[in-house]
Amino acid sequence: MSCQDTPARQDMRSGSPTLTAEQGEPFKEAAADGFALGGFTWRQFLPDSQRPVVIINAATSVRCRHYSRFAAYLFANGFDVMTYDYRGIGESRSASIKGLNASWTDWGALDFEAMLKRAQREFPGQPIDVVGHSFGGCAAGLGESGRVIRRLVTVGAQFAYWRDYAPEHRWRMFGKWHVVMPLLTLICGYFPGKRLGWLEDSPTGVVRDWSTPAARYEQRPSGRALMKKTGALPFANVRAQTLAISISDDPYGTIPAIERLLDYLSNATKTHLRIEPQDINEQQVGHFAFFRSAYQATLWPIALTWLQTGTLAPDTPGRQVPRS
Template identity: 50%
Template sequence: MPEAIHVPAADGHALRGFAWRHAGPPARARPVVIVNSATSVACRYYERFGNALHEQGCDVLTYDYRGIGGSRHGPLRRLSAGWLDWGVHDFEGVLRYAAANFPGQPIYVVGHSIGGFVIGLAPSAYLVERIFTMGAQFAYWRDYARHARARMFVRWHVAMPLIARALGYVPAKRLGWMEDTPKGVALDWARMGPRFEASLRGADPTLASRFGQVRAPILALGVEDDPFGTVPAIDRLLGYYTRSERHHLRLAPAAISEAGIGHFAFFHQRFRASLWPLAMDWLLRQRLPAPLPGPLTHYPAQDGILAQEPGRPHPGTCLSPRDRNSP
């Protein structure tokens, strides 16, 4: 069972989470894996996945961003927090915690949805040595799946900011959406454009260059029935991580004999045998599945090149599901 932990964010804000630690002194060959949650999803959602990582020999850290789950302290109306805070301060604090409490161990990250974006915002992101993401993007509405775009635009870019401004936060639990959400996060989401650095409140235009410090190889998984994690959405984010070797793997639910997976179900226990090995093999061995379960696009690292216009990666190499590929 994991132990409850208290982690100071980089600006001192108190965060809460959980740690899975192996007994005995730290082993330099044993990775510590940080799980970055999706927007307003409590870290307990990833507990079974954390258990599985621990069983595979990893130490594991999960945590709640400020204002979410265990890191919510007092009324959300009083909290000024946006996506920048979750990356620049919260993920940064967890990175520092991992480096201090698991000295010498390689640091890997699993990023779900916005959790793959906040990695690049942290000043210490250069410490990360391997990354797996699921449906990772930053919610630019034109990248949503075409069949769901109008409905999603109304919910996330019209209704949500109106509620946030009226109440001072979004009571998302009562609406059946997710965890209650800080006003700043809701407004960041609502105003997001094709370039995050031109859209987020208080973002320095040079912030995009911080993504260039990340050298960790990335496996970005997208599933075909995820209305957030479309090909344009995932590629837009990958376009910022130009100094990383990036692999974008697409998976249709039918490839694993499932009717649907969507944006959230990857982390459900029922996919332990069919989907979780994709993440485990990448994190533990930096190995892609063979044969591939869907199309893969490979984007090589580009030293000295920052984010492409507008969020598009350098043209990659596309491989078919029949190709056997290992980095």
Template identity: 35%
Template sequence: MDPRIEERQVRGSDGVTIAARFVTPAKPKAAVLVAPAMGVPQRFYVPLAQWLAEQGMAVATFDYRGMGASRPARLRGFEASILDWARYDAAAMIEELAYRAPEVPLHWIGHSLGGQIPPLVPGHERLDRIVTVACGSGYWRENAPALKRRVWLLWYGAAPLLTPLLGYFPGKRLNMVGDLPRGVIEQWRRWCLDPEYAVGAEPGVRERFAAVRTPVVSLSFSDDDFMSARNTESLHGFYANAPRTLLRIRPEEAGLARIGHFGFFRAEHEQALWQRYLLPALQGAEPEMAATAQASTTTRP
């Protein structure tokens, strides 16, 4: 029997609704919430969600408020922040998915920003496993070399000049991230200009990261044009009291020419990446991937 697909609106505790999509097999053996990257709509993750459902998992994807299918007709003046995305949107999704798939392990897959925010999400204690993909600190001086000039222009030119003028960030027209609410881009800028990212920019965030006890597996890629190895190590270092496994994967080790920041989620990489790396990470196995990943480390507090 094919998994059941349902698109619906999910309401956060503050009353704002967001667009979500659920793919549910008849008898799920686990549940997975896919948290998107900054500016990436949930439709980008549809192939992965379908594949995970075929493996017997109930899967939910969603768009943060002000983004994708959760974008209002007028973005100018729309109030939202990254903290809102975490404490309202992502928290509501954990609650909804746990309701739909009770009494099974509940996992989180976070792409880039989606892997940065679990400590900020009320209810993250319910998660059995966190898998981050192409995720790290956004501190701009530690970004991959190919990106530094572009992010300098973003943080010192486009964002501070255009956002106050237009009331939102017109990233789509600039081919930078995508259109974002003013509160989101301004908060993200503060984070990316701080050497400790959100941990340094927001009071109490260091303690929230340290409070996480859920096992964390990081899948990062040597050819990621956005996240350097230092970005990845920095962000995951703040999970000071969680068991952590960091895997830096070279494309050639997976039999691929390129992975980059977005390639992991492409359907053609089902066998090379999802089956080989993601599935063992979700199942809590010590995967054979650890033997082939560059600079693999396992840290247990």
């Protein structure tokens, strides 16, 4: 396998990334350190201070385009919506990422924070809601302005502590993400995930955070640096009505993994909904499928109803996990 680092594919006729019909209007936004972030906005025709705007936080090294159909679904149901890529990924990658030392904390404290500020500027006075997939749920707690989040929906959200992986997959996943991934990153200067079919290429700092086998976020390399700089992690700033959705066949989003992250959101009101694939007449769903359009009629309305009302409908599939 080659370590050649190739930027995101572009339309050579226009010099800009090729768009699809499901995507909104492209934008660029600078984070506080000046890094240029790219994303898309779905904006209703008339402004309305009562209409929420939803920011969608992607999973680790998953492009924001993966969430475009879900964003269009929220837009069709009356929301303004923003999607974006973390630095070094997709629309936020304009060159080689070899040597880019971006971390999970950079993705939350700088990139997601920039989106919170953009939402306040572009949609003044409107409520701000967030949907976070996998690490995207953790990123929602790393923005200093987290207090402005009204409602939060997370899907399979955790920060990859290996002992929380599903037991039947644990050692295979440990070998893949905590041995092979950091070794290839050391060799290549970035993680060449795209060539392996393992997500997008990833910056070295993100790999260090993911592969460190520590149970606490503040024990991850960038978490330690943030604690040293600020004295505290910003999760407590989030006071949102929070729905954590987990799927029983998701080997990352086990109950201990979801609860570990929820414990950090100490000032949020939290509901953990656990869904079996059989609850929606499916054989499997896993970690990534929630945002595929095949689940528009079964899973997407759960998130939609929560964003609209802060409650679960009486006929919501699954069960609520008791919280201690």
